[in-house]
Amino acid sequence: MLTPSGETDPPLHGSVSSAAGGLPNSGDRSKRESRAAARFSAWRAMLDCGCREVHRLSIATPQLDTARLFLRPLEMADAAAVQRVFPQWEIVRYLASHIPWPYPADAALTYFRDRALPAIERGIEWHWSIRPKSAPDRLIGMISLMSRPDENRGFWLDPAWQGRGLMTEACEAVTEFWFDVLGYTVLRAPKAAANTPSRRISARGGMRVIAVDERDYVSGRLRTELWEITRDEWLARRR
Numbered sequence: 465m466l467t468p469s470g471e472t473d474p475p476l477h478g479s480v481s482s483a484a485g486g487l488p489n490s491g492d493r494s495k496r497e498s499r500a501a502a503r504f505s506a507w508r509a510m511l512d513c514g515c516r517e518v519h520r521l522s523i524a525t526p527q528l529d530t531a532r533l534f535l536r537p538l539e540m541a542d543a544a545a546v547q548r549v550f551p552q553w554e555i556v557r558y559l560a561s562h563i564p565w566p567y568p569a570d571a572a573l574t575y576f577r578d579r580a581l582p583a584i585e586r587g588i589e590w591h592w593s594i595r596p597k598s599a600p601d602r603l604i605g606m607i608s609l610m611s612r613p614d615e616n617r618g619f620w621l622d623p624a625w626q627g628r629g630l631m632t633e634a635c636e637a638v639t640e641f642w643f644d645v646l647g648y649t650v651l652r653a654p655k656a657a658a659n660t661p662s663r664r665i666s667a668r669g670g671m672r673v674i675a676v677d678e679r680d681y682v683s684g685r686l687r688t689e690l691w692e693i694t695r696d697e698w699l700a701r702r703r
Contacts, residue, residue: 521587
């Protein structure tokens with residue numbers, strides 16, 4: 465079993481607090497997905513026409529598909545599945561030290577409600593659940609983009625699904641969104657140097673190490689590498 469494919473500040477954490485609020489029904493989900501798909505198509509059409517002055521705050525998180533995966537925009541209904549899958553040492557060991565461990569019983573819902581979903585609404589983060597096309601109702605991980613200095617992408621994957629190249633597919637899809645749709649010129653992601661699977665994913669994606677320091681993780685203080693790829697480098701790989 466591989467160690468996690470996580471990188472940067474993970475798309476999961478939260479403190480213990482009371483949870484309130486209901487879950488959306490399937491009709492609401494369908495309407496949201498339809499609106500997101502329409503907005504995404506419109507923005508892609510603008511970009512294809514050369515209109516690069518895109519206001520990122522107005523870009524909704526679209527569903528992204530790869531050969532084997534559905535990347536669905538994160539929603540509150542995903543919190544229960546994340547709470548079941550995420551609290552595994554193989555996943556959290558190389559994540560930032562502010563991740564509570566042991567993981568509280570309501571931490572996923574707290575994170576969704578107080579951090580991830582509000583950041584999506586503000587247009588500063590984009591989060592997806594990862595689902596295999598062979599079992600689309602099964603959440604097996606998350607992947608995120610964040611407009612933070614030197615910290616733009618994060619992910620985690622259920623260890624039972626690692627070693628199959630799935631996270632590489634997911635990273636390709638969201639990185640394309642980062643450069644082609646959001647219009648950023650560089651993507652950076654810090655990660656523990658000991659996290660070999662995550663380093664391999666970055667290397668396969670054309671990223672390179674530009675800085676080294678030390679940071680605190682759930683498993684302790686570790687050597688950290690800052691990986692980077694520019695938009696020009698990304699485009700060159702696709703030619």
